[in-house]
Amino acid sequence: xxxxxxxxxxxxxxxGQQVTLRCSPISGHKSVSWxxxxxxxxxxxxxxxxxxxxxxxxxxxxxxxxRQFPNYSSELNVNALLLGDSALYLCxxxxxxxxxxxxxxxxxxxxxx
Amino acid sequence: ELKVEQNPLFLSMxxxxxxxxxxxxxxxxxxxxxxxxxxxKSLESLFVLxxxxxxxxxxxxxxxxxxxARLSTLHITAAVHDLSAxxxxxxxxxxxxxxxxxxxxSGTQLTVLP
Numbered sequence: 001x002x003x004x005x006x007x008x009x010x011x012x013x014x015x016g017q018q019v020t021l022r023c024s025p026i027s028g029h030k031s032v033s034w035x036x037x038x039x040x041x042x043x044x045x046x047x048x049x050x051x052x053x054x055x056x057x058x059x060x061x062x063x064x065x066x067r068q069f070p071n072y073s074s075e076l077n078v079n080a081l082l083l084g085d086s087a088l089y090l091c092x093x094x095x096x097x098x099x100x101x102x103x104x105x106x107x108x109x110x111x112x113x
Numbered sequence: 114e115l116k117v118e119q120n121p122l123f124l125s126m127x128x129x130x131x132x133x134x135x136x137x138x139x140x141x142x143x144x145x146x147x148x149x150x151x152x153x154k155s156l157e158s159l160f161v162l163x164x165x166x167x168x169x170x171x172x173x174x175x176x177x178x179x180x181x182a183r184l185s186t187l188h189i190t191a192a193v194h195d196l197s198a199x200x201x202x203x204x205x206x207x208x209x210x211x212x213x214x215x216x217x218x219s220g221t222q223l224t225v226l227p
Contacts, residue, residue: 033213042117042201042217043156056214090155094213101146102213104156
C-alpha cells in the first residue's frame with residue numbers, strides 16, 4: 001500500500017509570496033495533520049482535519065490555512081511568506097482508531113529567500 | 114501549555130552498550146508516541162503507548178509509559194551503528210476521539226560509535 005504522499009518535495013520562494021503544499025493520506029485514513037519542522041527542532045503542530053472539518057489548530061498566524069477535500073487529501077496554504085517560514089512541512093495521516101498512530105509523509109522542504 | 118522534555122539531547126554511545134532516553138511531559142495524557150528520524154528524512158513510527166504501564170519492544174528498542182509520573186523511556190540494548198538517528202517522543206493532546214494533536218520533544222540525537 002502507498003504511504004502518505006506530499007508534493008512538491010522541494011520549493012523555493014521569495015518573501016511575500018504565497019505557497020500551496022499538497023498531501024494525500026494513506027488509503028482509508030480520514031484524518032490529516034500538518035506539522036512544521038524547523039532545522040534542529042521537533043515538529044510543531046499546525047492543523048488537523050478530519051472528515052473535511054478542522055479539528056485542531058496550533059499556534060500559527062492566520063497566514064497559514066488549510067483545507068481537506070472529499071477524497072481526504074489536503075492542502076496547506078501559507079501567504080505573505082517570511083524568512084522564518086523556511087522549514088520542512090510534514091503531513092501525517094491516521095485512522096483515528098483507538099490504537100492508531102500518525103504516519104508521516106516525506107515532507108516538503110520550503111526555502112524562503 | 115503542554116511541555117515535552119527529552120534528555121539527553123545528544124548521546125554518543127559505544128556499540129554493544131545500553132542506554133535510556135527519557136521523555137517527561139507536563140499534562141495528563143494516555144497516548145504517547147516514539148518516532149525515529151534519519152538526517153534529511155521524514156519521521157518513522159516506532160511505538161504507540163496507550164495506557165499506564167504499557168511496554169513495547171521491537172528489536173533492540175523497548176519503550177515504556179508511566180502516566181502517573183508523566184514519563185516515558187526508550188531503552189536501547191546492545192546498540193549497533195544502524196540505530197544512529199534522532200529519536201522523538203510526542204504526546205497527544207487531542208481533546209476527543211477523532212482529534213489528534215501531537216506535541217513533540219526536542220529530540221535526542223543518538224550516535225553509535227564503533
